[in-house]
Amino acid sequence: DQQVKQNSPSLSVQEGRISILNCDYTNSMFDYFLWYKKYPAEGPTFLISISSIKDKNEDGRFTVFLNKSAKHLSLHIVPSQPGDSAVYFCAASARGNTPLVFGKGTRLSVIA
Amino acid sequence: DTAVSQTPKYLVTQMGNDKSIKCEQNLGHDTMYWYKQDSKKFLKIMFSYNNKELIINETVPNRFSPKSPDKAHLNLHINSLELGDSAVYFCASSPTGGHGKLFFGSGTQLSVL
Numbered sequence: 001d002q003q004v005k006q007n008s009p010s011l012s013v014q015e016g017r018i019s020i021l022n023c024d025y026t027n028s029m030f031d032y033f034l035w036y037k038k039y040p041a042e043g044p045t046f047l048i049s050i051s052s053i054k055d056k057n058e059d060g061r062f063t064v065f066l067n068k069s070a071k072h073l074s075l076h077i078v079p080s081q082p083g084d085s086a087v088y089f090c091a092a093s094a095r096g097n098t099p100l101v102f103g104k105g106t107r108l109s110v111i112a
Numbered sequence: 113d114t115a116v117s118q119t120p121k122y123l124v125t126q127m128g129n130d131k132s133i134k135c136e137q138n139l140g141h142d143t144m145y146w147y148k149q150d151s152k153k154f155l156k157i158m159f160s161y162n163n164k165e166l167i168i169n170e171t172v173p174n175r176f177s178p179k180s181p182d183k184a185h186l187n188l189h190i191n192s193l194e195l196g197d198s199a200v201y202f203c204a205s206s207p208t209g210g211h212g213k214l215f216f217g218s219g220t221q222l223s224v225l
Contacts (some may be wrong), residue, residue: 034212043116044214046213
């Protein structure tokens with residue numbers, strides 16, 4: 001039972017363009033959402049997060065949008081750079097001592 | 113200085129053996145975790161410890177036994193290894209009230225032959 005779904009296993013984008021990575025969730029108890037970035041042979045590293053009381057959070061080239069009614073969030077990267085090529089994981093947590101639930105990840109390739 | 117370090121990075125072993133993976137964090141975090149990334153690429157929580165006490169134990173076979181000698185260390189011991197245990201195991205830590213913001217180690221690739 002996948003509570004966090006990333007339906008696109010891969011995405012290819014030209015350098016300088018916008019990358020949009022999508023994530024859907026099913027558990028309405030989730031109130032905090034995070035994106036992690038993972039390079040090969042390394043652990044995931046935290047990228048950006050958003051609380052359910054907001055619908056947008058921006059950090060430099062990265063913006064996360066949250067649509068609670070649709071149970072959908074997206075990560076926008078503008079402009080995309082070759083160094084952004086990695087696997088991006090969406091994750092969600094509920095209040096209390098609940099662990100992060102991760103999606104399967106989307107592999108982003110930014111082509112120069 | 114590596115914040116969350118786990119050893120070994122690669123582990124190749126035969127079925128039936130017992131092996132351990134060690135994890136240490138120097139971030140001063142109270143909570144540590146073991147996650148497993150299987151062949152389908154899902155990252156799933158296995159265990160969580162807070163100040164050396166087990167707080168989350170997902171449906172993991174009891175061949176897996178975590179041990180936390182202090183809040184900076186969380187080791188994973190696996191008995192009687194099976195083929196299906198082959199995966200990448202990630203250690204992570206988080207501060208109290210960190211909203212699940214985890215800091216991961218670089219992973220241990222376990223291959224059971």
